[in-house]
Amino acid sequence: MKTARRLAAIVLALCAGAVGAADGPVYVPIAGGVFRTALPNGADTVTVDAYQLRRLPVTRAEFAAFLAQHPEWRRENVARVFAAKGYLADFESRETPAAAPVTGVSWYGARAYCESEGARLPSWYEWEFAAAADARRRDARDDPAWREQILAWYATPTHGGPGAVGAHEANAWGVQDMHGLIWEWVDDFNGLFVTVDSRSQGEEKTLETCGAAALSLGDRENYAVLMRIALLASLDARDTVGSMGFRCAK
Amino acid sequence: MKTTRWIVAALVAAMLQPLSAAVATPVAGVTATSALPEDSLQRISIPLTDQQGNRFTLADEQRPATIVTMFYGDCHSACPIAIESMKRLVDDLPANRRTGLRVVLISLNPGVDTPESLAHLAMMHGLPPEQFRFAVAGSDRDTREIAAALGVRYRRAAGGEINHSTRFVLLDDKGRVVSATDKSSVPPEPAFMASVTAQLGHVAAR
Numbered sequence: 471m472k473t474a475r476r477l478a479a480i481v482l483a484l485c486a487g488a489v490g491a492a493d494g495p496v497y498v499p500i501a502g503g504v505f506r507t508a509l510p511n512g513a514d515t516v517t518v519d520a521y522q523l524r525r526l527p528v529t530r531a532e533f534a535a536f537l538a539q540h541p542e543w544r545r546e547n548v549a550r551v552f553a554a555k556g557y558l559a560d561f562e563s564r565e566t567p568a569a570a571p572v573t574g575v576s577w578y579g580a581r582a583y584c585e586s587e588g589a590r591l592p593s594w595y596e597w598e599f600a601a602a603a604d605a606r607r608r609d610a611r612d613d614p615a616w617r618e619q620i621l622a623w624y625a626t627p628t629h630g631g632p633g634a635v636g637a638h639e640a641n642a643w644g645v646q647d648m649h650g651l652i653w654e655w656v657d658d659f660n661g662l663f664v665t666v667d668s669r670s671q672g673e674e675k676t677l678e679t680c681g682a683a684a685l686s687l688g689d690r691e692n693y694a695v696l697m698r699i700a701l702l703a704s705l706d707a708r709d710t711v712g713s714m715g716f717r718c719a720k
Numbered sequence: 721m722k723t724t725r726w727i728v729a730a731l732v733a734a735m736l737q738p739l740s741a742a743v744a745t746p747v748a749g750v751t752a753t754s755a756l757p758e759d760s761l762q763r764i765s766i767p768l769t770d771q772q773g774n775r776f777t778l779a780d781e782q783r784p785a786t787i788v789t790m791f792y793g794d795c796h797s798a799c800p801i802a803i804e805s806m807k808r809l810v811d812d813l814p815a816n817r818r819t820g821l822r823v824v825l826i827s828l829n830p831g832v833d834t835p836e837s838l839a840h841l842a843m844m845h846g847l848p849p850e851q852f853r854f855a856v857a858g859s860d861r862d863t864r865e866i867a868a869a870l871g872v873r874y875r876r877a878a879g880g881e882i883n884h885s886t887r888f889v890l891l892d893d894k895g896r897v898v899s900a901t902d903k904s905s906v907p908p909e910p911a912f913m914a915s916v917t918a919q920l921g922h923v924a925a926r
Contacts, residue, residue: 512878550758551869577868590861660868661875663883707868 497522498644524717526635531568552578556710569634571715577707584718591657592719601648603641620694623650653714659702762895768855771838784820792829809908827856
């Protein structure tokens with residue numbers, strides 16, 4: 471019975487997804503609140519203001535429509551200062567479905583896309599806040615089973631790149647694919663470091679130079695989130711990663 | 721056990737991927753929209769205002785050598801050292817070479833740092849606008865883009881402080897990065913000083 475209800479919910483969500491794709495992107499409201507973060511900023515909790523988050527990552531089809539409107543962001547036109555060599559390298563591949571998330575986008579490209587949608591990239595705290603939820607709970611991070619499930623997703627090899635968006639069950643906020651599909655850009659990726667304080671001249675240890683520092687962070691049981699921080703902290707704005715896409719926020 | 725091994729592998733993979741992206745050699749000359757080099761920071765079109773109220777962008781900085789760094793006015797720890805480091809760097813140059821260089825110091829704190837407060841700061845440090853251009857962008861969004869382009873990392877902390885890396889980026893007349901350092905010291909780091917001198921000498925010899 472419970473399973474049947476859940477199945478019905480999934481089917482509904484998938485249908486809504488199809489409708490959403492035709493009518494434009496769906497943003498869901500996130501209430502915000504006081505939040506225990508993996509990246510403490512002087513205090514153990516941060517306050518996240520209410521915001522809206524894109525229910526799904528931006529797809530290849532959506533990014534193709536953006537490129538038609540903004541040809542300056544096409545692979546052959548973009549200046550190297552805004553996008554490394556791997557930018558949209560696999561974008562023309564026919565193997566990957568149009569409903570798969572766009573990947574291989576630089577931070578600048580992701581930012582420009584969100585701006586075209588009247589939105590912006592989420593901040594790290596906004597991303598982390600929405601990603602803490604499982605299907606029923608807004609913060610499931612203390613549940614070892616949930617953490618294991620996320621890790622199991624990452625451990626599953628993806629052949630031929632990520633599949634279509636929206637295949638995972640929506641979380642308690644109604645957001646999908648926060649885990650298990652792609653890495654995602656955040657607007658303040660270049661604000662993610664640990665003990666950075668310029669007063670400690672010469673001793674400054676950032677995640678960029680010291681990956682192990684991630685494990686001394688606040689939410690140390692949450693490997694999936696710590697890996698995200700480690701990746702984001704190691705990137706430059708022009709870098710592209712084949713398994714990294716984005717979603718927007720308002 | 722299996723999980724642990726996997727986590728290590730994933731961390732390694734996560735750290736390696738961006739490395740390979742970083743070492744990729746830039747390919748120049750793909751349908752540039754202007755005469756600027758592909759990797760020129762002069763393509764960053766964020767509008768800035770300096771301590772004299774002049775509007776400009778990085779494309780307006782076309783001296784043989786430009787050093788760009790970021791700081792904020794209420795910073796009483798690292799920023800005075802950074803400013804002093806740049807002052808010393810200019811002082812240590814031969815007088816006839818100084819006009820080939822300008823130091824651009826961009827605020828991490830738009831809205832709080834203003835042209836007026838920056839003018840006051842420049843005056844307090846005895847830094848002439850001809851050689852030291854203090855500047856501020858119009859928004860946090862624009863400021864983050866400049867920081868991203870320069871490789872400066874920062875975030876706002878409680879109590880109005882801004883945690884940030886101190887970074888100096890040396891650009892040539894076309895906005896290409898010649899060298900950069902994350903070390904802030906007085907006197908400036910010898911290797912960085914040498915690259916500035918070389919850049920000015922290189923131009924003088926041309």
